[in-house]
Amino acid sequence: MNALLIDDSRLARTELRHLLQAFPDVTVVGEAKNAAEARAQIQALRPDLLFLDIQMPGGSGFDLLESLDVAPQVIFTTAYDEYALRAFEVSALDYLLKPVQENRLAAALEKARNQTAMPATPxxxxxxxxxxxxxxxxxxxxxxxxxxxxxxxxxxxxxxxxxxxxxxxxxxxxxxxxxxxxxxxxxxxxxxxxxxxxxxxxxxxxxxxxxxxxxxxxxxxxxxxxxxxxxxxxxxxxxx
The missing domain is CATH 2.40.50.1020 (LytTr DNA-binding domain)
Incomplete structure (x- = not known):
């Protein structure tokens, strides 16, 4: 799976990239620090999976998803728990609170693998x-x-x-x-x-x-x- 990391915190992106090294089937293809950068990266890189922060300058993670005609699978990563219900209303795979725990990350990636593995019927x-x-x-x-x-x-x-x-x-x-x-x-x-x-x-x-x-x-x-x-x-x- 090709993943794009979207977070206005460089430290948070670095920590998540480090955690993802434990999962060899996940390749981080890019990073973005706001919604505008993320839209350009999604169009250029066509990632399978977004690790998406919610509160960012210039537009929230929800604003980004709303602006996309077709969005990749999404795992939210945030320091705030009050957006969890809304996250699942937009069909997020999972909602990870910072600091992200490796066992929770592993469970979220398993959901992403299951979604990716579902073949289209003839x-x-x-x-x-x-x-x-x-x-x-x-x-x-x-x-x-x-x-x-x-x-x-x-x-x-x-x-x-x-x-x-x-x-x-x-x-x-x-x-x-x-x-x-x-x-x-x-x-x-x-x-x-x-x-x-x-x-x-x-x-x-x-x-x-x-x-x-x-x-x-x-x-x-x-x-x-x-x-x-x-x-x-x-x-x-x-x-x-």
Whole structure:
């Protein structure tokens, strides 16, 4: 695995680099001290894994992730424990408190290896695009459904799976949002943020939210906060 270290503290980066020497399958390909440097490094180096601090000058670790269309796997490294819940809401692999302990680092890297080792299934590799009127087979445990895509209001990351919202059902499927996005009609389905794809036909209300973002309420469904970047795209798409 190729790793990028993102932390405004040079000492913290040095300590983490030293700890990672105990794991020969991990190669540190670069370092960044703020979000702007990190974006450039991610684009240039295409790392598999980010070790990401949260509080940095010029933008937090969460701001960085929100600005990326597709993010590598993320392990947060921080001195503060109050962001743990939010970290897992953005699908972080783990949340390590400084000073990082080697046993916790080993456990986090094992999660990263398991994610990296998950192969794409043949139908994920070459699946054709779908229209909103297509019906898809959904299986979750012992339950099965045959549902029109037009009736699905929301796709949402849930751990290593994606949760589907239709009628009163919330099944989980072993697909990534990236894969689903390649198959769904972009005129109907919109990537609201890193965790959610919404069906535009199911929008009930839209309201301005913090930092020039939008909050969307789905009919008979949850509220979805649109990221800053996607809020700009949404306004451009929906404007005359």
């Amino acid at each position: 139908d994920e590799a070459a699946a054709p695009p779908l229209s909103a009127q297509d019906q898809v087979f959904v299986k979750d445990g012992e339950r099965c459904w045959f549902v029109r895509l037009a009736d699905i209001k929301l796709f949402e990351i849930n751990g290593s799976y994606t949760q589907i919202y239709f009628e009163e059902h919330r099944p989980l499927i072993p697909r990534t949002l990236q894969h689903l996005e390649t198959r769904l009609d972009p005129k109907v389905f919109f990537r609201a943020n890193r965790q959610q794809i919404i069906n535009l036909k199911w929008i009930d209300t839209i309201e301005p939210w913090f930092s020039n973002t939008l909050k969307i309420k789905l009919k008979q469904g949850p509220e979805v906060e649109v990221s800053r970047k996607q809020s700009v795209l949404f306004r451009e798409m929906m404007s005359l």
